[in-house]
Amino acid sequence: MTSVLAAGCGSSGETVDTGRTSERTVAAPAATTQHTQSSGDRSMDTTEDSMRIVITLGDKRFGALLRDSAASRDLLRQLPVTVDMVDHGGVEKTGPLPSPLSLDGQPEGADPDVGDVGYYAPGNDLVLYYGDQSYYPGIVVLGRLDSGAAAQIAKQSGPVTVTVEAR
Numbered sequence: 001m002t003s004v005l006a007a008g009c010g011s012s013g014e015t016v017d018t019g020r021t022s023e024r025t026v027a028a029p030a031a032t033t034q035h036t037q038s039s040g041d042r043s044m045d046t047t048e049d050s051m052r053i054v055i056t057l058g059d060k061r062f063g064a065l066l067r068d069s070a071a072s073r074d075l076l077r078q079l080p081v082t083v084d085m086v087d088h089g090g091v092e093k094t095g096p097l098p099s100p101l102s103l104d105g106q107p108e109g110a111d112p113d114v115g116d117v118g119y120y121a122p123g124n125d126l127v128l129y130y131g132d133q134s135y136y137p138g139i140v141v142l143g144r145l146d147s148g149a150a151a152q153i154a155k156q157s158g159p160v161t162v163t164v165e166a167r
Helices: 070-078 149-154
Strands: 034-039 042-045 052-057 060-066 081-088 090-097 115-122 125-129 139-145 160-166
Touching: 042 115, 052 149, 060 070, 070 139, 081 125, 090 160, 125 149, 139 149
Parallel strands: none
Antiparallel strands: 034 042, 052 060, 052 160, 060 139, 081 090, 081 160, 090 125, 115 125, 115 139
């Protein structure tokens, strides 16, 4: 099962999730459920809490919950990271990550929803979707932003810098 409930962060400029999930997702298992994947001699804890991230954009902080996937685990290993992002087509902010993410187990492409956190493999870009992007090859949906975060991101015109951290 994959989970995409967003996480609140508890400071005054943040949005808080109302628990909205898209039709292609299911509710999260209890946070006590743990899956471990070995990576060499270290293992990656993938409890619900371990898949939470915080995205800072200016004075705004948004939580998100990543789906349990090889790509999401690769992103978590790169955190914290600062990404310079540009606007694409009035629907998304994109910016390059330091290293590519694994595509193991991912379909050829995806049709992300408004509020999804994604990865565009051909450009090695982290993507924050604030508008309606249709299916496109190379898109990987990593998780889901807090409720209301996409609207806040849409208000940011031009290039932005975001910091992504594990919660």
